[in-house]
Amino acid sequence: MVEVLDLRKGAPERLAARMLVVADTDRLATAQPELQQVLGSRMVRSVLVVAMGPDLRLPPALYGETRRVLWVGDPRGIVWGVETGEAASGPGASAEPVLLDLLTQPELFDAVAGALREIPYGTASPGWRIVAGRVDPATLAQVFREVAEIFAAPQQAGPIGSGPPGAIALPVLTGAAELPAAPGDALVAGGRMEGLYQRAAARIDAAERALGALRYFSPAPARAAVLDKVMAAGQALAEFRDAIVRLFQEIDPAEEDTADKLAGHGIKYTVPAGMDDREIVGELRAEVETALAERRSPGRLIARLLALADQSAPIGSAAFILDPGQICPDVLLDVLHEPERFPERPLERWIFWRRSMLRWRTALALGPARVALEGLRAKLGAVAVSEWRLGRARAHASDSARTLADALGELAERVAGTLRRWNAQETGLGAAAPVLAEEVVVRLRDRAGRLREIITGDLHDAVGRWLEPAWISLEQGVYREVRDGLADRVEETLRQYRHHLAHRGVQERPDFATGDTGRQDLIDAVWRQSQQVDRALRAPSGGPMLQLCGDRDLALLLHQAHAVRFAPRAVRGGNAPPGVIWTESGQYAGTLRLVPLRPGAVDDGV
Amino acid sequence: MGSEPLRFFSPEGHEVTWEVEAEPYTDPFERRITTVVDGTRLIERRVPRSEGHDHLYDLLENEARMGARLLALLRRGYPAELPRLIGYNLDVAEPIVLWSDHRGEPVGRYAGRLLLAEQRELAAGLFRAVRILSACGIVHRRIEPGTVRWDGAAVQLTGFGQAALVGDRRTRLGEAPYAAPAQREGHGRVAAADDLWSAAMVVYRTVTGREVSDRPDLGPVPALQPIQDVFSADPPSAAEVLARLRMPDPLQGAPVEPDPGLAEARAAFDRARRLKTGGEPVPQPVSQPVSQPVDRPEPAAPPSPEPPAAPRAWRALPTRWWERRLPLFAAIVLVVLVVALLIRVVS
Structure with missing residues (x-):
């Protein structure tokens, strides 16, 4: 971190280890107290002074050889070759902003301060041949607008799918898959419902046995006994059915005492394995992070989460209240309640006994009664699993997915809004500084699509970062806390990202980003393949460069040069010359030349 | 915000003057006022002089009439789902109607954001309101995201300007998807099923966050199973829907009953209205669903801007x-x- 103290604007407010003091030459000559304060502070480790203007005069604090001073006689500069001495007009625009931008990069600050240590009296005139890698405002504005459109895109409903591979809970809870392991019998052995079932089964068995025991000569009381047993079976079956209907009506997993109620009825209420709150949130997290990594648009992700929320919401057992009546219809119970008597007419009783017996067996409907009994038990088991044992898990999945969709909606809205604001800001800015070669700028402009991809990716990663605290809240079931502080986190990250894009460039990965998709391609295409970057990095220090001084100031410079070569660290590697300083900033690459001043050129009291 | 006197008639017909502080009109038809004495917040609905068209006056009068009817019939335990009429002053250049303060925000802003327990409470609250209205013989006719409010825990149904009595001749009102098809077409008689359709549509929209142009597909939303047949040709009653939502009938313990003490005041209100409308006879409803006759001397034909309502004198x-x-x-x-x-x- 380099702290800038611009004496033209005021006194020092903050001190740091690296201090860049900027002053015009007149102000510098009288800045003894301020410089003493800076140089005398234990917080300050290194001071670099940039003196702007003609006739460099130094205050006593800068006497001696430990000073580090860059003298910019004329910030518009002049093209000058140290070896040949030939000079030509420069571009005519002030290079001061670019110089200060360069020197506020810690790596370059240290390198320049180190180079000045080698120069007599630590004073030199800066010059350069550098290439700018800033995305021009029009391109950036266009990219911001396009990314804003991606984040503001409406929800796109699609098939619910099965989620990321390995997901177990979500497919089950949304009804897309069965439980991986059989849920086991829903009825507790010896429990009330099991008892009702067993009694009905036993009575049907007894009726069938009694019916099976009838013989040709069996007396009328034996046949009457069959009828009694059939009626008893029908009564037990009706009781079982009615108990199920009442249960379906009565049980609501949202109520606190559901477990007690179910236990009272002899129904198991254990949550199947793999369906606890943490596992459900884990799968949702995998789902969201996969979508963000695949750079799916927030609109699609929100639609997917809302579909998950809808599909996993429990229906409630009351929705199945008519099913028992369809499985075991009243008609069947009526038949069992008033069973048909065995035909007692002589012809049917004695001559066609066998046929009458078969017909009577069918009419007694004990077979359908058994089918109905098993069907009722199966229905009870299925509803017990889907609506009661999985009820809380389904509600948790639904509420979590909906909460996430809501938070994502807010994030997308805020990102889109901020990008639209940035778009408006960039639209009002001018083109890049004309003092620098623009090949990289042009290359960046030609790759606006790649820029969009990178910025979209960064913001997807930011969304993932913003949601980090949400996962704990969801695991704990405190859904409304998910949005707590979200707006502030988004605001702060986007502010940092804006600064990052302005000062470090798009080729440098921001702190919150996890991926480099497209970034390396952009660096290769824009920086590594640039002839101008290569030439600027390899420029001979004695060759023609823009020297930041006036025509008359050239006479005060020695025909020697020290070079500091630098480039963004993102382009490290390749065929860069040795000794290059790699900077965090992605804005500039090239050679900074430091030309020592002739002895006596500086009024330093000597 | 200085205080000012507010003169109006209580629902019982007594003239009242309160000292109130009023917020500026953010909406030309409505502002929030606060009584100086106890800080009670109220909603003042008005027809500005500049906007004074007859049908707007009719809407405001209808609000007052419906509010008075609800008060008369729901004396025991006025439901939280409905705003309470505080008073009215209709015989002035800028007539006003005073309601208890709004609760929460219009439900549209919660679309797709409610948790399951909230969804259930929203649906229950809305169908409770419809159930109570229908028991009072009132059909709201304008249940939509703008008139349903939600405060995070409970529902409030506002905006009774277009309400009508069960059995009144239907006039065209509203658009898809919130207005029931029969109401959109203006066929037949006003029925509680009109509100049931609208309420179910508001629930669908709020729960799913999805826009629909007409009948929604409830297949992908199992949680809305209790209202799945509301959009069918044979819809259930509000009480049936409440039962499916496992909610008790709000009228089980406190059935609607008329308040004979208010009859005279309402008769005075209606006489004044007749005088104002030039002695125009006011039509009678075809049927009266409340078991005990409710002293509503002449229900106004529900005013509607499109198409113009049939002349009030005509009533089959x-x-x-x-x-x-x-x-x-x-x-x-x-x-x-x-x-x-x-x-x-x-x-």
Whole structure:
């Protein structure tokens, strides 16, 4: 971190280890107290002074050889070759902003301060041949607008799918898959419902046995006994059915005492394995992070989460209240309640006994009664699993997915809004500084699509970062806390990202980003393949460069040069010359030349 | 914000003056006021002089009328789902109606964001409101995301300007998807099912966050199973829907009952209204669903901007079957008489 103290604007407010003091030459000559304060502070480790203007005069604090001073006689500069001495007009625009931008990069600050240590009296005139890698405002504005459109895109409903591979809970809870392991019998052995079932089964068995025991000569009381047993079976079956209907009506997993109620009825209420709150949130997290990594648009992700929320919401057992009546219809119970008597007419009783017996067996409907009994038990088991044992898990999945969709909606809205604001800001800015070669700028402009991809990716990663605290809240079931502080986190990250894009460039990965998709391609295409970057990095220090001084100031410079070569660290590697300083900033690459001043050129009291 | 006197009539017909502090009109028809005495916040609905069209006055009067009817019938335990009429002053250049303060925000802003427990409470609250209204013989006719409010825990149904009585002739009102098809077309008689459709549509929209142009597909939303047949040709009643939502009928313990003490005041209100409308006879509803007769001397035809409502003087009274066949009977009797006469002459 380099702290800038611009004496033209005021006194020092903050001190740091690296201090860049900027002053015009007149102000510098009288800045003894301020410089003493800076140089005398234990917080300050290194001071670099940039003196702007003609006739460099130094205050006593800068006497001696430990000073580090860059003298910019004329910030518009002049093209000058140290070896040949030939000079030509420069571009005519002030290079001061670019110089200060360069020197506020810690790596370059240290390198320049180190180079000045080698120069007599630590004073030199800066010059350069550098290439700018800033995305021009029009391109950036266009990219911001396009990314804003991606984040503001409406929800796109699609098939619910099965989620990321390995997901177990979500497919089950949304009804897309069965439980991986059989849920086991829903009825507790010896429990009330099991008892009702067993009694009905036993009575049907007894009726069938009694019916099976009838013989040709069996007396009328034996046949009457069959009828009694059939009626008893029908009564037990009706009781079982009615108990199920009442249960379906009565049980609501949202109520606190559901477990007690179910236990009272002899129904198991254990949550199947793999369906606890943490596992459900884990799968949702995998789902969201996969979508963000695949750079799916927030609109699609929100639609997917809302579909998950809808599909996993429990229906409630009351929705199945008519099913028992369809499985075991009243008609069947009526038949069992008033069973048909065995035909007692002589012809049917004695001559066609066998046929009458078969017909009577069918009419007694004990077979359908058994089918109905098993069907009722199966229905009870299925509803017990889907609506009661999985009820809380389904509600948790639904509420979590909906909460996430809501938070994502807010994030997308805020990102889109901020990008639209940035778009408006960039639209009002001018083109890049004309003092620098623009090949990289042009290359960046030609790759606006790649820029969009990178910025979209960064913001997807930011969304993932913003949601980090949400996962704990969801695991704990405190859904409304998910949005707590979200707006502030988004605001702060986007502010940092804006600064990052302005000062470090798009080729440098921001702190919150996890991926480099497209970034390396952009660096290769824009920086590594640039002839101008290569030439600027390899420029001979004695060759023609823009020297930041006036025509008359050239006479005060020695025909020697020290070079500091630098480039963004993102382009490290390749065929860069040795000794290059790699900077965090992605804005500039090239050679900074430091030309020592002739002895006596500086009024330093000597 | 300085205080100012507010003169109005209480629902019982007493003239009242309160000192209030009023917020500026953010909406030309509505502002929030606070009583100086106890800080109670109220909503003042008005028709600004500049906007003064007859149908707007009618809407405001209708609000007052419906509010008074609800108060009269729901004296025991006024439901939280409905705003309470505080007073009115209709015989002034800028007539006003005062309601208890709004609760929460219009439910539209919660679309797709409610948790399951909230969804259930929203649905229950809304269907409770519809159930209570229908028991009072009122059909709101404008249940939509703008008139349903939600405060995070409970529902409030506002905006009674277009409300009508069950059995009134339907006028065209509203658009898809919130207005029921029959209401959009203006066929038949106003029925509680109109509100049921609208309430179910608001629930669908709020729960799913999805826009629909007409009947929604509830298949992908199992949680909305209790309202799945509301959009069918044979819809359930609000009480049935509440039962499916496992909610008790709000009228089980406190049935609606008329307040005879208010009859005189309401009669005065209606007399004043008749005078104002030039003695125009006010039509009677075709049917009165409340078991005990509610003293509503003449329900206003629900005003509607599109198309213009039928003249208020016209109101089809029910004709008995024999009245419809009377000409036929007369013709038959005449023929029989003629034939008998001919037979007698010939013989």
